[in-house]
Amino acid sequence: MIALNENLRPDTASLGADLEQLYAETRASVCSYLLYIGVPSSQAQEVTQEVYLRLHQTMLKGTQIENLRAWLFRVAHNLGLKVRHRERAFRAVSPDWNQVATRAESAEDSLLNRQRHTRIAAAMETLSPQQRHCLYLRSEGLRYREIAEVIGISSSSVNEFLRRAIARLAEAANG
Amino acid sequence: MDNRTHLSTDDLILFMDRELDPAQTAEAEKHLLLCAECGTRLQALQKGSAAHHRYHEQILKPTLQVPETTWPRLKPKPRHNWTLWWAAAALAATLAVVWTYFPLRTEPSAQEVLEKAEAATESPRRELVFTTGPYRFARPALLETATSDARVQHIQALFVQADYSWANPLSARSFAAWRNQHLRDKRDFVTAIHEENGRSFYRIRTRTDSGILHSASLMLEAATYHPTKASFEFQGENLIEVAEQTSPPPPSKPQEAQSVAPPKPVETAATPEDELRVFAALDAIGADAEEPIDVTLDPAHHSVLVTGMGMPPDRRKQIEAALASLPNTIVRFSSSPAVLPDREADSTAASPSDTAFRQKLQDKAGGARQLQTLTDNALDISNALFAQSHALLVLAQQFPPPVESALTPASASTLLALRQRHLGAMSYALRRLQDQLRPLLADDVMITGNQQPAPWQTQAAQLYESTRNLDRLLSRLLAGTYDAPAGETMVKELPDDLSKLDSLVLASSK
Numbered sequence: 004m005i006a007l008n009e010n011l012r013p014d015t016a017s018l019g020a021d022l023e024q025l026y027a028e029t030r031a032s033v034c035s036y037l038l039y040i041g042v043p044s045s046q047a048q049e050v051t052q053e054v055y056l057r058l059h060q061t062m063l064k065g066t067q068i069e070n071l072r073a074w075l076f077r078v079a080h081n082l083g084l085k086v087r088h089r090e091r092a093f094r095a096v097s098p099d100w101n102q103v104a105t106r107a108e109s110a111e112d113s114l115l116n117r118q119r120h121t122r123i124a125a126a127m128e129t130l131s132p133q134q135r136h137c138l139y140l141r142s143e144g145l146r147y148r149e150i151a152e153v154i155g156i157s158s159s160s161v162n163e164f165l166r167r168a169i170a171r172l173a174e175a176a177n178g
Numbered sequence: 179m180d181n182r183t184h185l186s187t188d189d190l191i192l193f194m195d196r197e198l199d200p201a202q203t204a205e206a207e208k209h210l211l212l213c214a215e216c217g218t219r220l221q222a223l224q225k226g227s228a229a230h231h232r233y234h235e236q237i238l239k240p241t242l243q244v245p246e247t248t249w250p251r252l253k254p255k256p257r258h259n260w261t262l263w264w265a266a267a268a269l270a271a272t273l274a275v276v277w278t279y280f281p282l283r284t285e286p287s288a289q290e291v292l293e294k295a296e297a298a299t300e301s302p303r304r305e306l307v308f309t310t311g312p313y314r315f316a317r318p319a320l321l322e323t324a325t326s327d328a329r330v331q332h333i334q335a336l337f338v339q340a341d342y343s344w345a346n347p348l349s350a351r352s353f354a355a356w357r358n359q360h361l362r363d364k365r366d367f368v369t370a371i372h373e374e375n376g377r378s379f380y381r382i383r384t385r386t387d388s389g390i391l392h393s394a395s396l397m398l399e400a401a402t403y404h405p406t407k408a409s410f411e412f413q414g415e416n417l418i419e420v421a422e423q424t425s426p427p428p429p430s431k432p433q434e435a436q437s438v439a440p441p442k443p444v445e446t447a448a449t450p451e452d453e454l455r456v457f458a459a460l461d462a463i464g465a466d467a468e469e470p471i472d473v474t475l476d477p478a479h480h481s482v483l484v485t486g487m488g489m490p491p492d493r494r495k496q497i498e499a500a501l502a503s504l505p506n507t508i509v510r511f512s513s514s515p516a517v518l519p520d521r522e523a524d525s526t527a528a529s530p531s532d533t534a535f536r537q538k539l540q541d542k543a544g545g546a547r548q549l550q551t552l553t554d555n556a557l558d559i560s561n562a563l564f565a566q567s568h569a570l571l572v573l574a575q576q577f578p579p580p581v582e583s584a585l586t587p588a589s590a591s592t593l594l595a596l597r598q599r600h601l602g603a604m605s606y607a608l609r610r611l612q613d614q615l616r617p618l619l620a621d622d623v624m625i626t627g628n629q630q631p632a633p634w635q636t637q638a639a640q641l642y643e644s645t646r647n648l649d650r651l652l653s654r655l656l657a658g659t660y661d662a663p664a665g666e667t668m669v670k671e672l673p674d675d676l677s678k679l680d681s682l683v684l685a686s687s688k
Contacts, residue, residue, distance in 0.1 A: 039238070122229075133602045155612075171226075176225045
């Protein structure tokens with residue numbers, strides 16, 4: 004596995020192999036993110052590929068990338084906004100609760116899981132797009148400063164968005 | 179942090195997310211060992227965080243359904259067909275007036291609009307004006323004779339090669355005939371546009387990778403489906419725009435306001451809570467900020483009056499359904515926009531700005547096409563900003579401090595959520611706008627001004643003014659007519675306007 008906080012090997016032969024491996028490991032996360040910010044599914048795949056193409060070009064130029072994961076999300080974010088329909092809202096999540104139920108261990112667990120998810124889904128609906136955006140990237144393992152870099156806002160704004168969002172989610176989870 | 183006072187929610191979350199520095203972390207740990215109350219609060223936050231994480235992994239991501247794919251070939255494509263490029267930038271340049279247009283979230287399909295437009299009677303026109311780069315010429319709307327002008331012949335050849343009617347290019351039937359060919363990878367975009375003067379339009383844009391005509395757009399009067407403008411993006415050519423020159427105003431039906439939903443019996447006087455419920459219901463269907471809907475209390479305060487103008491039937495039904503169960507609420511839609519004084523002269527008055535200054539802007543943006551893209555995107559975002567600030571202003575006007583203070587806690591909470599939603603959308607749009615405008619700005623925009631604390635209603639009014647000023651500046655700079663000194667002044671003013679708005683949004687979000 005390629006450590007995402009390490010640079011890819013710069014020689015051309017190794018770079019191709021490293022990128023292919025990186026693509027396999029991270030493509031789903033990047034593509035999910037694009038879908039989440041409203042890029043149509045017909046285009047998300049192409050934009051995802053463009054992200055890795057840009058990475059390849061950047062690496063070939065010898066540019067050092069300190070944090071690959073943040074870089075990937077940032078480029079995906081910028082490209083995604085270009086293709087996203089005007090101010091389209093975040094994708095509405097309409098889960099198939101029956102599918103969710105079958106993944107649970109028992110009927111009781113299934114019911115509890117469903118109730119928990121329903122409460123969180125309802126709380127998510129009350130959050131602003133920025134709050135949801137920050138939460139999404141946080142769940143993808145990005146640090147606050149990385150989220151700030153991806154979205155193009157200050158770390159303190161990220162802190163503020165997450166504070167309000169997590170407090171709201173905690174109310175829902177503990178309610 | 180000290181051990182005598184409790185940790186703030188902020189600190190607890192930063193601690194949970196390991197975002198505190200080592201010294202702060204040690205302090206927080208020490209406090210948490212001694213303080214059961216903070217420990218309990220931390221557990222509650224961790225429970226919320228864990229629940230969200232499970233939701234993210236088990237519900238959200240599986241719902242997004244990432245398509246299977248293989249490793250891409252790492253060769254750049256000659257043309258990235260996914261790039262949205264709104265050809266209407268130059269269209270906007272023909273408008274000397276500031277437009278405010280709001281994207282409807284449920285636009286009709288291109289097919290639907292075109293079918294209605296094809297069925298409508300096409301009004302006679304005297305002349306069409308063609309504009310491409312610096313070149314501009316007029317010709318009869320319906321061409322019956324050949325031309326000897328080489329430049330016109332070149333444009334004619336492009337239309338012929340693309341199988342697009344040269345004889346009648348500003349026509350829904352011609353557009354549909356081209357669009358209904360077997361175009362490869364055809365993508366349609368329909369936008370509802372509402373001019374500040376109340377006139378509404380549909381803009382249909384079709385992009386394709388087939389042939390030399392990569393994109394064509396047609397603007398239609400929403401009330402009559404009368405085509406007013408078209409633009410064409412041919413491969414390797416400047417954008418070609420076609421517009422009516424000085425034709426009489428297209429026939430419009432007389433303004434008629436009709437009540438679609440019969441008013442419900444009014445039992446009691448309408449209250450601010452009733453009004454807030456209407457805002458919340460509209461917000462729930464995404465209808466309060468970016469659509470031409472007004473919510474007012476009638477003068478006698480008997481009912482909450484919701485009025486909309488020029489909206490598609492499906493959207494009307496959706497709004498009516500959302501408001502159907504609310505008490506003291508009357509919904510009215512105008513079937514056609516107000517007929518205002520003739521603006522045709524305005525719409526053709528714009529001429530290219532000072533060439534040298536325009537060139538300078540193009541150089542900064544990276545080329546003519548990039549400047550058009552920047553223009554279109556920036557004006558789009560500015561409109562979204564303006565719509566959000568207007569929605570916030572409406573809330574401020576409807577719920578001044580005395581009214582707000584009398585609200586129930588639940589209603590106050592709803593009001594707060596609505597405000598935050600608008601402010602969040604503004605903050606997001608502002609970041610995007612700054613990104614778009616970066617090539618034109620000498621430095622990054624710094625937030626400078628300290629805003630004095632003020633009631634949110636006052637701040638909402640300031641935000642509205644600031645957003646409107648920025649929108650006017652952008653519209654004039656990017657799509658207006660002016661000389662070079664005026665252009666230089668506007669470029670200098672831009673960072674200040676952005677900074678001011680940024681600091682206002684920040685202050686209002688606190």
